[in-house]
Amino acid sequence: MRILVTGGAGFIGSEYVRMLLGVPGGDASGVPVEDPAALTVLDKLTYSGNLANLAPVRDDPRLRFVRGDICDTALVDEVVPGHDVIVHFAAESHVDRSITGAAPFVTTNVLGTQTLLDAALRHGISRFVHVSTDEVYGSIDSGSWTEDWPLAPNSPYSASKAGSDLLALSYHRTHGLDVVVTRCSNNYGPYQFPEKVVPLFVTNLLDGGTVPLYGDGGNVRDWLHVHDHCRGVAMVQEKGRAGEVYHIGGGTELTNRQLTERLLAACGAGWDRVVPVTDRKGHDRRYSLDIGKISSELGYAPSIDLDRGLAETVRWYRDNRAWWEPLKTAGPE
Template sequence: MKLLITGGMGFIGSNFIHYILEKHDDWEVINLDKLGYGSNPANLKDIENDPRYTFVKGDITDFELMRNIVKKVDAIVNFAAESHVDRSISSPKHFLRSNVIGTYTILEAIRKENPEVRFVHISTDEVYGDIVKGSFTEKDALMPSSPYSATKAASDVLVLGWTRTYNLNASITRCTNNYGPYQFPEKLIPKTIIRASMRLKVPIYGTGENVRDWLYVEDHVRAIEAVLLRGESREIYNISAGDEKTNIEVVKTILKLLGKDESLIEFVEDRPGHDLRYSLDSWKITRDLKWRPRYSFEEGIEKTVRWYLENEWWWRPLVNEKILHPTPWKIGW
């Protein structure tokens, strides 16, 4: 199989490429990435000379580029997106361009050049908004709370509309919060590991009681593979581990693994529209595609902490003033 990955220099995309090339000897991967914010060539440095791997620098909003690549591949997995909620609050225009116009461009390239191609669109649990009790299913309404989640919800609707109207072979995945190797240092878990290891304060929004379901990235990429190979067209698949933790619990767990004191915790002004709790029902993918997570949060977070401690060469060049001296969302953090 020849596979096009968009946004493969990012966190989840690079983990997916590593997994696919390790598991499928006869697959080829084209990685299209504009090398913007959140992309890091170091994520795939170890495979850059693999003959099965090709990197193309480019933007998914470039229609001519997309149509030339789309007609050469058997399947596409779209990871490309602006994804940092805080940045979407301070600068939403970039999120509209990448997440909405970018998805539209991919769909149009498929429609005009290769309507038989298999397409998996990677989305997020944030499109549903928050939920106090219970868990969202794939049939629940979308109620996004931020510019980021609104643009992801818009892209999901585009995929469903193009699939129905033009009979494309597309599926959507919506996952809970990922963590693991190669995650950009602005995110909660790597930021906490890095700052605590340097004996710097660890900022937590509000009271730290916001709840997230944490999914180890290797479990997520296995789920995407299952959807790619066995998922049904025009179906949505929620992906979750059922490991719900408050932000303060996550930070305290990391501090304990690092042998650091909880006095490093610093509560800061909450951001606007901060969803209280996310929770997904992933029974559908478990039942239909026989996928289950392999890692508990305790196992996954220990592996993650160890990876960051052993790979300072990777994260050190990414640590800038906004990581070392964060400021509230409203002035661009």
Template structure:
């Protein structure tokens, strides 16, 4: 039986890379993207994917139960990326994060339970585990989020897994470390620093720069998500990591080198609130069970990412302005993309 997959948030950064990956598979008959095209979702991210006759695009919200029902019942699988995802925004828009990330996930799961999908992959984050001074979180580690964004994702993880135990929905959860790569919105640290340097603006480093994050190329994360879609055990969570652990100061140094800049461009500012000191995950489960291994080294990945931002100012420069209202569905064409 050929697979038909509904991808929520498929015009976002990670979702659009995943959609293109699915479209390259011969056993995938149709991919439908459902995306609200908020400030972080852009139709241009899909780019050449619109050349595929297998792609359908629907502009809409995962909170729209009627629309979600209509779409879910026509697909064999759901891969759920759609979410509010920026930590700083969650400080003053917590209600929006809870609505989109928790209630939106519930709307999708409720439809999946009634229409009997073959697989539901809920995409999450390592931030649900909260800060760890030492060691690394396995999938059974307690969820201890410290900011509204991470709390909304932890809640949605638990709702998703509850739908497996209560209703038998074949749910898997993936939790990845920080993604980077082409097409990412410039609010996130790597594209923010790269685009600031391209515009000859200073970089601001919070606190003393000791905060540690794991950096994973978006294509490696998508490879892991696809493995979970194909072979993940329903009711299980899978950590997707294996990138490069860096302090924010080390990350800044790598970006400066990749952009041919020096430390004179860096200004230190007071640390932001609830800035967790370190995230770390153990990803041995997905490596052992599904054969996952990341392929991109950080230096090459960052160099490619910098090259993309340098070559595509028309894609990111407008995003530095106040976000415009979403375009209407009738105005959507097949634009150039990543």
């Protein structure tokens, strides 16, 4: 099996690469996909892509790294041939930045996905795994979304991901390309760029700083350890049905206030370190994925409970200042 991983130097993509090459990020449970004979990472190395994320596997002879943009048709045409599977993580993903400037999100998430899909068709790729997000559904007051729920994105980021999902599925229906789509809940874990809420809060607290809490703190998210997410993606890569969508969730819903309480406790800090801030525009109130389909069809279940996962994540950031301090100093481009 020869696998191309787009965005493989980012937070989730690099976990997938480390997992497939034998360096699990959070759990030693078996990887539900055969060992790759070769694995190529294609990554533009924007601010959230980092070669240091691949350091644990950089000497693996199966690994090849290519720096480049998924929107670059000529480059993609050079890289794609010779692979059996494309696992597509590459995306612009920060909601706040999409609100202040949507163009990069549409370009990368929609046009970049289309460029990859066209190359997959031209070069006979046997499976295309498109990794997406629960944010494409908008917000849900009660219950949980199933995979056939109508898409109703509320931010430019989630709208661009919804567009890429529909494009990917259309290539299956129109061209017969073997496409599967995954949609995940909020990820956390090691190597996550410190603009996201968990590493932002942890690194600020470790430095003695404050943390921002949007609005009333009542927004609800389901939390998924990145290793469990990647296990789910591997299951879908291996045995998912072509043309189908699969949800991957963590099974623990918390309000932002409850998450903040847990992170404060884990870092030995009090509520005096929390600064209320004006709520985000169009802030979705609650996300919740039904994971019955992937559980019943493929045997998925989250293996890392939130208490353990958050404790290990805080410990990782405490022990790896050399990784995150330069990123916080530089910030986004």
